[in-house]
Amino acid sequence: MSSELLLSDxxxxxxxxxxxxxxxxxxxxxxxxxxxxxYFFKRNTIIIPFTVIYIMAxxxxxxxxxxxHSNGLIITxxxxxxxxxxxMLGFFVYLNCAKYKLRCLDNDCKFKxxxxxxxxKPNVDMSTWDRIAYEMNQFVHDHGICADxxxxxxxxxxYQVFKKLVIAPxxxxxxxxxxxxxxEMRDNRITNNNDFGNSTLNMELGTYISKALSVYRDSVDKYxxxxxxxxxx
Numbered sequence: 440m441s442s443e444l445l446l447s448d449x450x451x452x453x454x455x456x457x458x459x460x461x462x463x464x465x466x467x468x469x470x471x472x473x474x475x476x477x478y479f480f481k482r483n484t485i486i487i488p489f490t491v492i493y494i495m496a497x498x499x500x501x502x503x504x505x506x507x508h509s510n511g512l513i514i515t516x517x518x519x520x521x522x523x524x525x526x527m528l529g530f531f532v533y534l535n536c537a538k539y540k541l542r543c544l545d546n547d548c549k550f551k552x553x554x555x556x557x558x559x560k561p562n563v564d565m566s567t568w569d570r571i572a573y574e575m576n577q578f579v580h581d582h583g584i585c586a587d588x589x590x591x592x593x594x595x596x597x598y599q600v601f602k603k604l605v606i607a608p609x610x611x612x613x614x615x616x617x618x619x620x621x622x623e624m625r626d627n628r629i630t631n632n633n634d635f636g637n638s639t640l641n642m643e644l645g646t647y648i649s650k651a652l653s654v655y656r657d658s659v660d661k662y663x664x665x666x667x668x669x670x671x672x
Contacts, residue, residue, distance in 0.1 A: 545584070
């Protein structure tokens with residue numbers, strides 16, 4: 440699917456049947472899941488049995504190690520299970536982070552995300568990203584990347600992936616409170632192969648990144664000017 444069609448489709452949703460769109464209730468996983476933890480395990484059900492087995496094994500080993508039946512082998516396995524724990528928790532965190540979600544998206548999905556930003560003009564108010572997260576959940580599901588419409592937990596989750604997409608890796612590790620400065624520098628790094636892989640698509644993707652960044656900056660500027668008129672130059 441071409442980037443022009445994706446952008447056109449986003450505009451049609453916002454302008455044509457857009458009256459219905461605005462009245463439509465936006466339901467995200469945030470609204471249907473009791474917690475982020477429940478959402479995570481629902482999205483990654485395959486790891487639940489392994490997690491349960493691991494926890495049970497660790498408890499049994501700790502009990503045996505503190506009992507009269509303790510021996511060197513049991514103590515060794517107990518320490519190994521404890522050492523593995525932080526790596527396992529780190530893996531869980533990675534599965535829920537923006538970097539992993541971005542890697543799951545194909546180029547059509549990346550173009551669609553940029554098209555949604557250009558169309559809906561979100562800002563630093565995370566509620567303005569809810570509509571984009573809703574549309575992306577549908578699109579990602581239709582592309583077979585996610586089994587249901589729950590790829591993004593909420594608008595903030597979508598915003599974090601957008602930042603990862605438009606900010607080069609060296610910049611992403613800098614101070615996250617200075618995002619606008621990072622975005623300014625990102626224009627010169629839009630063809631980073633670590634993020635996009637295919638050099639043929641880099642140029643076109645980079646063009647839409649620039650457009651999306653420009654729209655995002657303008658929207659952010661307007662947000663702060665409306666909220667604090669005294670800072671307007």
